[in-house]
Amino acid sequence: MPDSSRVRIDGKGLRCADVVRVARRSASVKLNQDAVRRAESTYRLALDIGAKRSVYGRTTGVGANRHAVVDADTADEHGLRLLRSHAGGTGEPLPDAIVRSTLVIRLNQLAAAGSGVHPRLLHALETALRVGALPLVHSRGAIGTGDLSALAEIGLTIAGQRPWHVGSLDPVPISPGDALAFISSNAATLAESVLAWHDLRRLLHASHVIAALSFCALGGSPEAFSEQVHGARPHPGSVRCAAEMRRILGLDVDPPEGRRLQDPFGLRAFPQVHGPALDAADALERVLSIDLNAAAENPLIHVDSERVYHHGQFSTAYLALSLDSLRAALHHVAELSAARLSDLVEPELTGLTPFLSSGPPGSSGIMILEYVAHDALGQLRHAAAPVTLGTAVISRGLEDHASFSTQAARSTSAAISAYRTVLACELLGAVRALRLAGTELPDAPIGQAFARASRRLPLIEEDHPLSGEIAQAEQIIDEFADC
Template sequence: MLVVDGRTLRCADVALVAGHDVAVEVAPAAAERAEAAWRLVAELSAEREIYGRTTGVGANRDLTVEEDAGPEHGHRLLRSHAGGTGGPLPAPTVRAMLLIRLNQLAAGGSGAHPRLLPALAATLSSGALPRVHRTGAIGTGDLTVLAETALTLSGERPWLSGSLPPVPLDTSDALAFMSSNAATLAEAVLAALDLDRLLRASHVVAALSYVVLGGSPEAYATPVHAARPHPGQVRCAAELRRLLGMAGLPKPGRRIQDPYGLRAFPQVQGPALDALDYLREILTVEINAATENPMVSLSARDVFHHAHFHTAYVAVALDQARATVHHVAELSAARLGDLVEPSFTDLPAFLASGPPGSSGVMILEYVAHDALASLRQAALPVTLGTAVVSRGVEDHASFATQAARQATEAAAAYRKVLACELVAAVRALRMRPADLMDLPVRAAFEVAEAELDPDLADRPLSADLDAAAALLDTIADF
């Protein structure tokens, strides 16, 4: 049972609900807070103009809604904004979106009717899913996705799977429900956690390559990183020392200086670790925030018009994360190049095991650089663009939605790059198993060795790559 209170939701909770059947309920205090906000905004709406409740939205903000409009104005607002297109959002992302939106409503700033909270909790607990489209947001509110969700809850649109009794929606519920970036945040959270797992796995993969290549321990020495103590860099070097059993004075490597793939790994991996830490901090704030515009404040007993719908923090953090991960993936591809070079490994070219001219893992470099090219495209910053919409009234956009999508693509591409390096490193260690001796990273090698095909003859490596990509989630915990 996950209890939603509007204040303490974690990114890990979002991932749990996205991927598993979890019962969800609303904390009593959160339900009371939502009801108090709904009553307050109803009182204030009788005294003053409130955007989206007594007025139109966007460039229609100065047009007053007729007092006797009833719920029909809200339904028109939802129908007109339910214009998404493209393919459907994946089911895990939809579940994550529903949970985040529920938690934001539980924060008590929307003024939406409190019956929406148990309706969303019941949707999640029952496994029902609304059918929502992927395309239609620019980082200033997931209006199309949330309008489609609201119309599904009200019984006006069919469910993708499962169903619930229709929930009545009033005019005051329309903008209050739509005013959120819950879908963008859902994809961002899931992508961030995927990237985090891959970065943790990359410590293990790099350590295996280090063993094959006979790396120099000096690059990871504590005095080196104490001299420039960036948190991520220090953490990466410590992880490599742990995995490689570098206690006291380890034996020197084969070379006085290694290629950058090994020697600069902490300096390149470090920024990525720091960027993911920052991204998780930003996302944790966002998924627990009352971001609705206008926002109801119970403490001030007032309603405020503002710009919390703008997700510049999210967009910038996602851009930074993708850029740093691209650099890390470049080093993985570089290490793969070292692994197939006899002068670095003292093994046959391309780790081949067969007659002269055998290709071994030659093709892995092509696969890795194909994936790296995709990652490079996904790493391009979205924050260099903007948009002017709604007759010039809304004159800036963060494109955080696109940044989140590209983070998903970046994670998939990075997984392929790392899988190529893992397949090559395991193959090399099979050819020279004594290198591992009693190193802590040997446990990860043994797990990978048990899953990957031991046949060293020239053969298709597609199944190996699929198995290695799946293994990354497991070895991330070593």
């Protein structure tokens, strides 16, 4: 549902959750006037410094053209030439939510007042977000050293040089020094990363509920989640995961024993495998929170020292490595989900029929779910491959490293989609097993979750196509994030 609240933009307090509210729920933004005044001071300082010394991208070309001095007679056109030459993105257009996310992130970064852009660009971004105007931004054209193509497309749209995708604004002039200052950012990559972080964090939370349903269907041992066990090896994520399982299952101080002395790894090692993913999501949030509020433009116009600094803050190694780590952890978590699904179709573990079938001998039941889950797991495995093992040497050898954080963000979005399917297959298996067994669940969050799933998922005992139920289960998973 729409969000009627406002997100304050001051260049230092933007949170990941704020970005999601603007991107997904169309929350409005309010630009802090102190930030605008500071941006104005930085803009004037940039003009003054540029009149006295060479400033990369303002009085010179960019990349290997860094020593080419801009002709004073054509300086007014320099900014537009730079935007036009860099607006070479291709591929599918970015979804509207990612574009809105990009706009609010770039606005907040500019409000940090290190770029030296004219304040009218800040007002243009604020207005676009307020009225719902969106540029058309292509997905391909960055390697983790600045979203140059995407931001050039946005800059040209604001300048009236490209048509708007949704809505419109009156054209805004581009000052000679505005172009590089505006596009020197990884805002689009951060935008996709923030939305991926949000979606994955919710999926990881919902995973506790689904694993708990499988735990009940398999008659798991609560010893694996005991406070004493995890206090003896207190990694934050596994401690949190075990505590969540105790809460969801309503385990008291002296819970009953499980069916087996030792459970399969899918139950027994769940906190140890799921915990690193929780920790990796927290680590990614810390990286994102810094970058959302960073004045990372090259060069940095530093108003307090009245100096200009040329630097490498465009590098996004922190972000790329955090995303790679999170996807690797997620793959382990998804493997355990697929393992629990295999446990659910095994009669020796459930006491039910093979594949939870209910028809004549030879009925397949939910056999196909294992194929679907492992197909999705295979996709996730490919998406989990680290992008940070590659690099690029471009611009006549001057730019000889790239983090590929943009590709890491894309891979993370793909991994999330695949993981949701794996979880949906496990959810269908767990709910079916509990219903066939007539298991009574405690008056705890697990019981409420089972009741919700049972209302939404039909119990069709004979063999039938499961595609619709998989899609329905994927929707229910999002609701479990709030259990």
